Amino acid sequence: MGLNVISLLVENKPGVLFNISNTIRRKNFNIHSITAIAGEEGDTSRITLTSMGDAKEVDKLVEQLDKMVDIISVKRLDPLRTVQRDMALVKLHTADPMAQEEALSVINKYKGLILDIKPDTIIAQVTGSATEVSDFQAEVSHIGIVEAARTGITAIEKGWITLKEK
Numbered sequence: 001m002g003l004n005v006i007s008l009l010v011e012n013k014p015g016v017l018f019n020i021s022n023t024i025r026r027k028n029f030n031i032h033s034i035t036a037i038a039g040e041e042g043d044t045s046r047i048t049l050t051s052m053g054d055a056k057e058v059d060k061l062v063e064q065l066d067k068m069v070d071i072i073s074v075k076r077l078d079p080l081r082t083v084q085r086d087m088a089l090v091k092l093h094t095a096d097p098m099a100q101e102e103a104l105s106v107i108n109k110y111k112g113l114i115l116d117i118k119p120d121t122i123i124a125q126v127t128g129s130a131t132e133v134s135d136f137q138a139e140v141s142h143i144g145i146v147e148a149a150r151t152g153i154t155a156i157e158k159g160w161i162t163l164k165e166k
Contacts, residue, residue: 102143
């Protein structure tokens with residue numbers, strides 16, 4: 001039982017995401033993360049969602065999703081053949097100069113970007129695998145996370161493999 005990444009190419013119209021999430025709910029899965037973006041032409045959207053589950057059960061879910069009218073293409077992505085990224089914005093409490101110095105060091109270690117520095121807070125952007133982003137958050141948690149927001153995993157297959165139409 002592991003994290004599964006499912007990529008969908010769907011018609012860009014109202015209610016499609018609701019129908020997808022409702023199908024996932026009916027199959028007793030929980031969405032761990034979800035990202036979506038409209039396609040270049042605007043008539044399609046690409047959705048990447050993650051869910052914990054047995055691979056065989058997720059394959060059944062993918063088959064069910066593939067039967068939906070508004071879904072153009074759907075597939076469970078192989079982690080060895082995909083590039084996956086997660087991004088977090090993390091606001092840290094850094095009123096203490098030592099905390100600020102440590103925060104800057106950890107942000108640099110994870111190749112993060114500093115988006116805002118105030119006398120008592122720093123906002124950092126960290127991008128990487130979901131594990132790397134979680135590790136960053138764990139490493140700075142003792143400094144004091146004021147607020148954090150994550151995008152969730154987005155993924156694309158390597159090489160010329162694409163999410164093709166049916």
